[in-house]
Amino acid sequence: MNASLTTKFIEIQDVEQTFKTAKGLFPALQGIHLTIAKGEFVALIGHSGCGKSTLLNLIAGLTTPTAGTLLCANKEIKGPGPERAVVFQNHSLLPWLTCFDNVYLAVERVFGRKESKARLRERTATALALVGLEHAGQKRPSEISGGMKQRVGIARALSMEPQVLLMDEPFGALDALTRARLQDELLEIVARTHSTVVMVTHDVDEAVLLSDKIVMLTNGPAATVGDVLQVDLPRPRNRVQLAEDPHYAQCRKAVIDFLYTRQAHVEKAA
Amino acid sequence: MVSAVFHSPLEPLPVPPQEATKSIAISACTASVTGQKHSKTTTTPWVAHRWAALSRAFWQRVLPPACGLALLLGLWALVSASTGRSIPGPQETWLQALEVFHDPFYRNGPNDQGVGWNVLMSLQRVAIGFGLAALVGIPAGFAIGRFTFLARMFNPLIGLLRPVSPLAWLPIGLLVFKGANPAAIWTIFICSIWPMVINTATGVQRVPQDYLNVARVLQLSEWKVLTRILFPSVLPYMLTGVRLAVGTAWLVIVAAEMLTGGVGIGFWVWDEWNNLNVKNIIIAIFVIGIVGLALEYALIRLATALTFDEVKA
Numbered sequence: 001m002n003a004s005l006t007t008k009f010i011e012i013q014d015v016e017q018t019f020k021t022a023k024g025l026f027p028a029l030q031g032i033h034l035t036i037a038k039g040e041f042v043a044l045i046g047h048s049g050c051g052k053s054t055l056l057n058l059i060a061g062l063t064t065p066t067a068g069t070l071l072c073a074n075k076e077i078k079g080p081g082p083e084r085a086v087v088f089q090n091h092s093l094l095p096w097l098t099c100f101d102n103v104y105l106a107v108e109r110v111f112g113r114k115e116s117k118a119r120l121r122e123r124t125a126t127a128l129a130l131v132g133l134e135h136a137g138q139k140r141p142s143e144i145s146g147g148m149k150q151r152v153g154i155a156r157a158l159s160m161e162p163q164v165l166l167m168d169e170p171f172g173a174l175d176a177l178t179r180a181r182l183q184d185e186l187l188e189i190v191a192r193t194h195s196t197v198v199m200v201t202h203d204v205d206e207a208v209l210l211s212d213k214i215v216m217l218t219n220g221p222a223a224t225v226g227d228v229l230q231v232d233l234p235r236p237r238n239r240v241q242l243a244e245d246p247h248y249a250q251c252r253k254a255v256i257d258f259l260y261t262r263q264a265h266v267e268k269a270a
Numbered sequence: 271m272v273s274a275v276f277h278s279p280l281e282p283l284p285v286p287p288q289e290a291t292k293s294i295a296i297s298a299c300t301a302s303v304t305g306q307k308h309s310k311t312t313t314t315p316w317v318a319h320r321w322a323a324l325s326r327a328f329w330q331r332v333l334p335p336a337c338g339l340a341l342l343l344g345l346w347a348l349v350s351a352s353t354g355r356s357i358p359g360p361q362e363t364w365l366q367a368l369e370v371f372h373d374p375f376y377r378n379g380p381n382d383q384g385v386g387w388n389v390l391m392s393l394q395r396v397a398i399g400f401g402l403a404a405l406v407g408i409p410a411g412f413a414i415g416r417f418t419f420l421a422r423m424f425n426p427l428i429g430l431l432r433p434v435s436p437l438a439w440l441p442i443g444l445l446v447f448k449g450a451n452p453a454a455i456w457t458i459f460i461c462s463i464w465p466m467v468i469n470t471a472t473g474v475q476r477v478p479q480d481y482l483n484v485a486r487v488l489q490l491s492e493w494k495v496l497t498r499i500l501f502p503s504v505l506p507y508m509l510t511g512v513r514l515a516v517g518t519a520w521l522v523i524v525a526a527e528m529l530t531g532g533v534g535i536g537f538w539v540w541d542e543w544n545n546l547n548v549k550n551i552i553i554a555i556f557v558i559g560i561v562g563l564a565l566e567y568a569l570i571r572l573a574t575a576l577t578f579d580e581v582k583a
Contacts, residue, residue: 062483080486092480096502105498109488160488 009196010036010059010164015068017054028054030222032068034215041190041197043207045255046217046226047263052200053089053168055217059198060086060166073163082110085162087170091153093141099152100137103127103159110160127159128152130189147178151185158189167199171206180239183209191236204259208251209239216258226263229254358549366549367556380533381541388538389557392527395451395534396519399458403515407463408508411470412500421471428467436461436522440529450530457526462515469514473507474500509573516569520562535561 017029028051036042044052057063058070061080070077072084080086085106093102104124111120128134131151141149150170157165171179183206190197190210201207207214211231218226231251233242242248343360350359358366374386414420439460443453477500485495527536535558542550 060487062486080483080489082488084487086483086487088480088483090480092484094481094484094499094502097498105490105494106488109490109494 007037008035009038009040009073010034010198011069011071012055012059013069013071015055015058015065015070017051017058017063018066027222028220029058029065029224031224034225034228036196036198036213038196039194040213041211042199042213042215043211044198044200044215044217045202045204045207045259046223047219047259048202050217050220051223052202052217056086056166056168056198056200059164060084062086082106082160083163085157085160085165087150087153087157087165087167089168089170089172091141091146091149093149093152093156095141098138098140099133099144100124100128102141102152103156106156107159123159127155130158131155131185145178147174147182150174150182154182154186154189158193158195163196165195165197167197169200169202172202179203179206184239186210187235187237204252204255207255208233208248209237209242214251214255216255216263219263227258356548358552363549363552367553370550370553383533385535385538385553385557388533388535389561391532392523392534392536393561395454395527396458396516396523399455400462400516400519402455403459403463404466404512407466407511407515408470411467411508411511412474412496412504414467415471415474415504416500421475428464432464432468436518437525437529440526444530450532454523454526454530454532454534458519458523461522462519465514465518466508466511469507469511470504473504476507477503506573506577509569509576513566513569513573516565517562520558520565524558 012032012034015029015032016027019026019028032055044055046052054063058065059072059077061077061084064078077084093099094105097105104120107120107123107127111123115123125134125137128137131154133148133151133155136144136148136152141152144152150173154167154170157167171182174182187210189195197210199207199210208231214229214231215225216227216229217223229251233245233247233251347359350357370385374384376384377387410424414424436457440453440457443456444450447453447456481499481503482495485499490498523534524536524539527534528540531537531540535554539551539554542548542554
């Protein structure tokens with residue numbers, strides 16, 4: 001049984017999520033089964049509106065499922081908490097705080113009771129340095145670029161030393177070059193911190209490059225896990241070398257095949 | 271629902287950039303032509319540029335308000351002439367104003383005091399009534415905005431009481447407080463509490479869900495949520511409420527003082543009417559307007575200084 005404890009860090013058991021809308025009940029997710037091991041990097045991929053973010057919010061505890069259970073480290077997920085840090089799609093930094101204070105707010109909450117002020121400041125500085133923003137601490141979010149804001153968001157999440165890092169399309173709003181650079185940074189950070197990561201994405205290359213496991217969701221309503229692909233490419237990964245790797249191409253092909261052939265998005269005639 | 275957006279009537283309009291560069295280019299051209307004749311080649315373009323900027327400022331900033339003022343004075347003179355001077359004209363009023371403001375702080379007994387005292391007394395009543403309303407209204411707005419139960423509980427009450435003219439509360443004030451001054455303050459309190467409650471509550475309800483999700487993930491204490499998230503994002507809405515409240519309070523104090531008497535700008539207007547001193551009434555109208563404008567301007571400056579770009583949007 002001990003072996004199963006280490007392999008199953010997050011367990012999602014027969015989870016269903018139904019929303020009440022003006023038109024009646026809308027089943028968003030149905031029959032979701034998924035296990036995530038400690039230190040695993042999992043990407044959730046699917047067409048927009050299929051419920052990727054809904055699933056992530058359930059793991060975060062921001063919403064509760066209508067049926068089924070979610071476990072994290074063998075405990076039921078009952079609400080949000082700092083052990084499951086979220087990097088939000090639109091960074092969600094508080095505009096009236098400096099970048100340093102945004103991160104400090106999180107650090108203070110998690111470590112404030114046990115550690116000295118100096119140590120908390122040190123932790124904040126370390127987190128900012130981790131994303132290469134040690135110089136931008138005293139700037140406000142409005143004074144830095146979109147990519148930098150997203151990095152502060154990641155620094156805030158990492159600074160809490162979470163058990164799981166939940167990322168909701170963290171690079172979706174960025175240009176291709178910035179996105180590539182942040183993906184490389186994230187690869188490095190994850191390699192160093194051995195974080196467990198669940199990332200929502202709609203970018204096939206991003207999913208293959210970063211993940212150990214790609215969870216492909218079927219189209220909604222009542223979306224469920226359509227297929228799970230193990231990406232056993234060796235780490236550290238390098239995007240330039242991978243471009244010619246036949247196994248990388250295979251993985252990519254498998255995801256594209258799922259998304260555009262098996263789950264080709266059929267626009268409903270409204 | 272009162273709109274909670276900043277809109278400053280005093281904000282200068284930005285100069286269209288094309289126009290600006292064009293006139294600079296023209297002035298630079300003429301400057302270089304003249305510069306060849308004279309030896310002052312280095313200073314002339316700067317002077318020409320400066321002159322162009324000044325004349326542009328005159329046409330855009332000085333001339334239009336001057337025209338507006340001239341229109342007001344013209345109409346006033348016309349009305350004065352057509353009523354056979356029963357309404358005094360601008361010139362006589364100006365001379366009277368010089369006299370009134372020569373010694374604004376004289377005191378000849380309780381019912382004859384300078385205009386300065388009257389204005390200060392009115393401002394004091396507004397400050398006390400408004401201050402008490404802020405003390406009650408802003409926390410109440412936070413509570414109503416944060417808890418749906420309280421919102422459902424108080425919304426019908428606010429809906430019922432808000433349209434009532436604050437002057438209708440004056441007799442109740444007189445009855446309860448047994449004095450003209452506290453009754454006037456009570457009226458100010460009633461009229462300035464609604465905009466603050468409503469705008470603060472609206473601000474709290476419009477705090478972006480993203481920020482609240484951050485608070486939930488971090489499991490921040492209710493106090494931290496209030497100081498780090500709610501208060502800063504509600505501040506601009508709250509200040510709009512404050513601005514509307516002060517504006518209303520300044521409108522109402524004149525009417526309230528006409529009814530209660532004592533010392534105050536409203537009472538002064540009524541007193542001068544009883545003396546049939548129309549010149550002083552017109553002076554009072556200007557004084558009320560200028561004080562109101564100054565209050566409004568100060569609060570707008572305060573609001574702009576304390577508002578973050580991302581909240582304004």
